[in-house]
Amino acid sequence: IANEVIGEMNLKPEEVFLAQGTLRPDLIESASLVASGKAELIKTHHNDTELIRKLREEGKVIEPLKDFHKDEVRILGRELGLPEELVSRHPFPGPGLAIRVICAEEPYICKDFPETNNILKIVADFSASVKKGDCRSYSYVCGISSKDEPDWESLIFLARLIPRMCHNINRVVYIFGPPVKEPPTDVTPTFLTTGVLSTLRQADFEAHNILRESGYAGKISQMPVILTPLHFDRDPLQKQPSCQRSVVIRTFITSDFMTGIPATPGNEIPVEVVLKMVTEIKKIPGISRIMYDLTSKPPGTTEWE
Structure with a gap:
């Protein structure tokens, strides 16, 4: 090109x-x-x-x-007299957020998938493992859901514990909504099409608009909003095809972007702000569930690509 x-x-x-x-x-x-x-x-x-x-x-x-590092670049920007909204702006990676779409045509399920799920069921109320790469270089994502209101401190603890117990997991998310009864074992075919990118941009706009209005945008270093090819809440007996997608909210706090932690709802970010994001994103057509990334860096990366 x-x-x-x-x-x-x-x-x-x-x-x-x-x-x-x-x-x-x-x-x-x-x-x-x-x-x-x-x-x-x-x-x-x-x-x-x-x-x-x-x-x-x-x-x-x-x-x-x-x-x-990014924090040093922001200091330079302020010394140059650039507007604060420009200096503190969260990244909008190109092209057009495409890097934040997890594309897939079929699920990546390795032979250790059932064993990993069995181990996780001992640790948490519910855990679904979904591959975001191949067996050679990527790890599973563990999803936790519960019938009770989320205890965020306990969830953060689990997110630290699980990757240490299961070395083939490097990311843990909380799945909002009722307990997931049937973990998805297939995916919604997802590519970088106009409709897919439009869905992600809507979700990204809603989440960041709410964050800005809350006054907490400056306290969150970066907040990737990720579109995944997962369609939850389908009865396997009805053989309903996977046609919806789910969104991950990744609030990230760091000083140098080499290491960092998720923002714990109720501490670094109000629970009400997170729930408002979930409510607004759920209104977007084609969205199945909303998830909240609980992973520190390491073992996870800032983004999901």
Whole structure:
């Protein structure tokens, strides 16, 4: 694509430079030699691909922020006199939030799925494990639901405990609503189509609008809203096809984005604010359930990609 644009603009490739806002955590997580010769790959960033690395070696990449963490960049922004709403703005990753859609055509269920579920049922009232990647490089997501009102402190404790007991789990969520009787074992086919992206953007708008109105936007470092291909509450005897999707709210508090914790409802964020998000997002057509990410970093990442 870059070469096509360069050609359309009648530019000479050897005279083109790439300027990008790479931050230090991007280089660390993608195991770039720019950051460290010993770092292990956590995930690949779009601003540190093989092409970018080749251009760096040729001296064609300009990255004025590559030595800074996000909190330091915000300090720079304030010193430059930029508006606070711009400096403190939560990320809106491109293209158009597409990175926050968990795409799937079929479920990823490895041979350890039943065993993992049996272990989790001993730990919590209900646990559903759903694969978000393949058996070689990704881990299960554990979902907890209950007939009682959520005890957020206990849920946060479970979210810390479960990944230590089950090493094939690196993320724990709470599922709002009544207890989930039948964990979904299939998925709603989900791709980056106009309708799917529109659904996610509506959910993202509702959640962030409520957060801003509450006055807590500045206290939450980042709040990814994730669209997953899960359709709950279907009677398996009726063989109803999976056609809806579920949303995850990921409130994240950190100073450097290398490590962090979820915002505990009732402590770092009012329970009423979270419940209002759930109510408004549930009104969006095609939404099955709302979930709340309870995972610290590590073992989870800030985003879900």
